[in-house]
Amino acid sequence: MRQKRTESPSETASRRKFLSLGAAVGGALTACAEPQEVVEEAPKRLGRAPDKYGERSPFERSSRLGRASKNPETGSTRSPLQDFHGIITPSSLHFERHHAGVPEIDPAKHRLMIHGMVKRPLVLTVDEIKTLPSVSRVHFIECSGNSRGEWTDRKGPTAQHSHGLASCSEWTGVLLSILLDEAGVNPEAHWLIAEGADACKMHRSLPLDKCRDDVIVAYGQNGEAIRPEQGYPLRLVVPGFEGNINVKWLRRLMLSGQPAMGREETSKYTDLLADGKARQFSFTMEAKSVITRPSGGQKLAREGFHEIAGLAWSGRGVIERVEVSTDDGNTWQDAELQEPRHRIAFTRFRLPWTWDGAETVILSRATDDTGYVQPTEQALIAARGHNSDYHNNCIKAWKIGADGNVTHV
Amino acid sequence: MSSPRSLQFIGHLVLAAACLCAATLAQSPKYKVGRAPTAEEEKAWSITVLPDGSGLPAGKGSAVEGKDVYDRRCAECHGNELQGGDSSALMGGQGTLATPKPLKTVGSYWPHATTIWDYTNRAMPFDTPGVLTNDQLYAVVAFILFKNGIIKETEEMNRETLPEVKMPNAGGFVKDGRPDVGGDARN
Numbered sequence: 001m002r003q004k005r006t007e008s009p010s011e012t013a014s015r016r017k018f019l020s021l022g023a024a025v026g027g028a029l030t031a032c033a034e035p036q037e038v039v040e041e042a043p044k045r046l047g048r049a050p051d052k053y054g055e056r057s058p059f060e061r062s063s064r065l066g067r068a069s070k071n072p073e074t075g076s077t078r079s080p081l082q083d084f085h086g087i088i089t090p091s092s093l094h095f096e097r098h099h100a101g102v103p104e105i106d107p108a109k110h111r112l113m114i115h116g117m118v119k120r121p122l123v124l125t126v127d128e129i130k131t132l133p134s135v136s137r138v139h140f141i142e143c144s145g146n147s148r149g150e151w152t153d154r155k156g157p158t159a160q161h162s163h164g165l166a167s168c169s170e171w172t173g174v175l176l177s178i179l180l181d182e183a184g185v186n187p188e189a190h191w192l193i194a195e196g197a198d199a200c201k202m203h204r205s206l207p208l209d210k211c212r213d214d215v216i217v218a219y220g221q222n223g224e225a226i227r228p229e230q231g232y233p234l235r236l237v238v239p240g241f242e243g244n245i246n247v248k249w250l251r252r253l254m255l256s257g258q259p260a261m262g263r264e265e266t267s268k269y270t271d272l273l274a275d276g277k278a279r280q281f282s283f284t285m286e287a288k289s290v291i292t293r294p295s296g297g298q299k300l301a302r303e304g305f306h307e308i309a310g311l312a313w314s315g316r317g318v319i320e321r322v323e324v325s326t327d328d329g330n331t332w333q334d335a336e337l338q339e340p341r342h343r344i345a346f347t348r349f350r351l352p353w354t355w356d357g358a359e360t361v362i363l364s365r366a367t368d369d370t371g372y373v374q375p376t377e378q379a380l381i382a383a384r385g386h387n388s389d390y391h392n393n394c395i396k397a398w399k400i401g402a403d404g405n406v407t408h409v
Numbered sequence: 410m411s412s413p414r415s416l417q418f419i420g421h422l423v424l425a426a427a428c429l430c431a432a433t434l435a436q437s438p439k440y441k442v443g444r445a446p447t448a449e450e451e452k453a454w455s456i457t458v459l460p461d462g463s464g465l466p467a468g469k470g471s472a473v474e475g476k477d478v479y480d481r482r483c484a485e486c487h488g489n490e491l492q493g494g495d496s497s498a499l500m501g502g503q504g505t506l507a508t509p510k511p512l513k514t515v516g517s518y519w520p521h522a523t524t525i526w527d528y529t530n531r532a533m534p535f536d537t538p539g540v541l542t543n544d545q546l547y548a549v550v551a552f553i554l555f556k557n558g559i560i561k562e563t564e565e566m567n568r569e570t571l572p573e574v575k576m577p578n579a580g581g582f583v584k585d586g587r588p589d590v591g592g593d594a595r596n
Contacts, residue, residue, distance in 0.1 A: 070495040071486075071535060100532065113446055113454055121451065124443040132440055182438045193457055200532030201456065252454055261460045261521050263528040267513065270582065276507030278518075282585040375590040383589045387511050391587075 064093055065160050073101035073199075076143070078164025081311060082292045087138070087338065087346040089167035091227045097143050097165065098229070100199035103249055107233035110197070112179075112217070116255035119184030126233045130219060132174040137216065137239070138342040140313045142166035142285045144242035144269050144390040150377065151392055155408045159295040162396060162408065163288075166313070168346035169230075171237045172220030177212045179253070189255040193262075194236055197251040204245045205259035206238065210283075214239050217250065239344040240315025241283040242391070244269055274385030285315035287374050288393035289322055289349070289366035300404035303357040308335070309350045314368035319347035321367040326353055328361035328397075335364070359402045361409060363395050458527035462572030465526065469567040470548025472555035478545045479552050482534045491556050496535070500557045503577055516557030520582055522574035525550045547571070 064077035076097040079089055089095075107126045115121035146165035149156055156162025180192075185208070192211045195203040206215070216237040219226060226232045231248030238245050244264055259265065259281075271279040289312035294300055308326070312319045318341050323332040335349035349364070366374045377394040397409040446454075458464040480489075486496040493499070502512030511517075515525055530546055532538050541549070551566040560566070560574060 074535075100535070100538070113451070114443075115446060115451055115455075120438065121446050122443040123446045123450065128442040131442065178440070182440060182442065184438070195457070199538050201538075203457065203531070254455075254457055256457075256459065258459055258461070260457050260527070261524055262457075263524055263532075266521065266524055266582075267515075267519050271585075272506060272511055272513070274507065276511075277581055277583050278506075279585045279587075280582040282587060284587065286588065286591065372588055372591040379590040386509065387506075 062093065064096065065164060074099050076165060078160050079167045080160045081163055081166070081290065082159045082295050082298065084292065084311075087168055087311070087342075087348050088222060089169060089346075091169065091222050091224070091230065094167040094169060094221075094227065094230055095141075095143065095165050096229045097145075097243060098198070099202050102229045103198050104228065105197060105233060105249060110233050110251065112234060112251060112253070114179060114183040114253045114255075116193075116253075117186040117189035117257065118180075118255050119186065120182070122179075122183050124179075126219065129174055129179075129217060129234070132178055134172055134174055135216060136170055136172040136220070137214075137237075138168065138170045138345040139237055139239045140166055140168040140285075140344065140346050141237070141243050141246050142288075142313070142315075144244065144282070144285065146243075147288075147392040147394070147396075148389055150394055150396070151381070151386055151388060156296070157408050158297040159290055159292045159396075162296070163290045165243070166346075168311075168313070169221045170223065171216055171218040172223075173216040173218030173234075173237065176215040176217055176236070176253075179217060180211060180255075183255075185255055188257050191256045191259045193252075193254040193256050193260045194245075194247040194250060195252040195254070196231075196247050197249040202244075202247065202264065203252075203260060203262050204247055204264055205256070205262065206236075206241075206245060207281075207283075208255075210238065210241070238283075240285060240317075242269060242285055245283065269390055271384060271388040271390055273388065282391055285313075285391070286393045287314035287316065287319070287366045287368040287372050288312065289319075289364040289374060290396045291324070291362055291364050291398060294362070294400065294406045295398055296406055296408045298406045300355055300400060300406070302404075303355050306353050306355055307350055308353045308362065309348065310335075310364050312337075312347045312349055312364070312366035313345065314366065314370075314372070315344060316368050316370050316372065318343050318369045319366055320369045322347070322349040323365045323367075324349070324351045325363045325365075326360060329363055332365065355400070357402065359400065361397050361399050363397045365395055456527075456531055458523050458530070460521045460523050460572065462523060462568055465523070465568035465571060466543050467568065468543030468547050469565050470544050470546070470551055471565050472548070472552040472560070472562045474544075475548035475550070475552025475555070478541065478549040482541065483549065486535065491553065499553050503557075506578070506581065514557070515553055516559065516577060518578050518581070520576055520579045522550070522554060522559075522571050522576055525553060526571060 062080045062083040066077040069075050079093050079095045110126055112124045143165035190208050192206045195201055218235050218237045234250040235248045236246050236250055271282050291310040293309045312322045322335045324335045325332045335351040338348035341347050380394050399407050399409045487499050488494045491499040498514050500516045502514045502517030505512045547566045554560045555562050
């Protein structure tokens with residue numbers, strides 16, 4: 001018998017999705033246990049015509065998560081990691097962290113100045129930068145304040161809360177080393193001070209060795225122009241370094257003998273240790289992983305097969321291994337890693353699992369190609385105390401209740 | 410006919426020439442894009458102030474004048490007594506860094522006085538950055554330093570004196586030494 005009650009679009013959508021997938025995992029995670037009926041008749045209406053710029057289905061609601069504040073121009077939104085497939089973050093859902101709002105920049109008027117300790121100070125247009133040899137590379141960017149709550153008792157209730165200040169895109173641009181050679185760096189320069197065109201002229205100091213290695217002055221993100229909130233028309237992509245140093249709306253590169261010791265690299269993004277000393281220039285985001293399915297806020301609808309899936313990344317290189325425990329860390333199994341694995345990029349891991357319906361805790365642990373193994377929360381706290389705030393890459397645990405509800409531990 | 414020895418010599422010459430050529434290439438522009446900035450363009454954009462004071466412009470001010478600037482431009486967000494509000498506290502917290510509730514402020518945490526000038530100049534006031542004159546900037550920075558007990562109320566801050574200010578937490582930073590954990594967890 002056909003159901004009489006009116007369904008909301010999202011209910012219709014999930015039902016449609018369920019029907020199209022058959023008895024798939026997505027259904028087991030989200031759908032109710034009632035028998036599923038075919039409720040739609042064969043299509044008899046024309047769909048809409050082609051459009052100039054695509055939109056997602058109106059039934060899709062996945063969104064970034066922000067927090068209301070008095071000065072929303074300085075704040076952040078988090079990526080819904082639990083909703084993603086594969087390794088690429090849609091540009092529209094890439095996490096945000098701004099210090100003075102998103103500037104609206106006309107690329108025809110934008111300029112990049114390279115000066116300071118160089119032989120030939122330069123002013124470049126965006127079009128000129130686009131004529132130079134280009135690279136496209138898949139890299140994650142992670143705010144060093146990601147998982148900040150994991151130092152405390154206020155642990156994130158969902159993967160988006162706890163790990164959503166990380167995203168992964170294909171970035172296109174010119175290697176910074178090419179621009180530095182064009183300007184001719186003087187031998188007394190050891191740092192590069194990069195500055196944005198936002199209202200606070202946010203700036204950071206980078207060691208020159210890194211600049212000559214793999215840093216990109218990027219104008220492309222996932223095949224199109226970088227989004228305004230990601231730095232349109234130009235940003236630095238500094239592979240593996242904390243998010244803040246990937247300066248957006250890039251307008252100035254100053255070669256210097258010493259770092260600027262700016263606000264962001266002294267009063268912020270420094271790791272306060274238990275003895276009251278603080279570590280400075282903690283650039284690298286170390287190996288980390290999180291299970292995104294099942295994860296906090298979700299519910300396992302039934303016993304039996306579930307795919308455990310998640311994301312792993314390391315600022316030092318390639319993810320070599322991700323182990324998953326489904327018994328609170330007593331035993332570990334190797335998850336399958338999605339290929340190709342990119343250097344300093346999200347790596348998708350998957351593990352088939354049969355849930356027996358009993359309460360348990362699931363965890364994941366990443367190892368990168370330097371041999372570094374993602375640490376426990378206890379190990380991090382033993383090394384750094386409780387006040388470090390930044391650079392927390394500890395193992396994340398999700399509790400699965402006997403009722404199937406997934407919560408943070 | 411060349412002997413093997415002279416062939417080797419020519420080989421060395423070619424190699425040396427190639428090295429010289431590569432070195433020269435690395436020093437000259439390859440793509441010849443862009444242009445040199447004018448002196449005015451470079452001056453207008455050169456706002457970075459380094460800890461040694463380079464980049465600081467002419468100007469002066471003390472906490473006496475700085476109080477007025479603070480009250481009009483800063484107090485709404487940072488509090489009448491610099492205690493914080495919609496934005497962060499600008500004083501207090503000295504002695505708290507090694508406690509369970511560290512309070513990181515200009516007075517307790519910031520290692521360089523030049524950074525206060527640099528940041529205030531580039532980013533403050535939050536909704537109207539750039540409205541303060543150089544004298545006002547020196548004065549309001551002096552006021553913040555005075556309220557933290559770091560300088561006297563009448564002490565003039567200028568591009569000579571500001572870099573000389575000794576901040577309480579100047580020695581509070583160590584170089585990142587990670588990896589500090591992450592050995593094999595299975596052992």
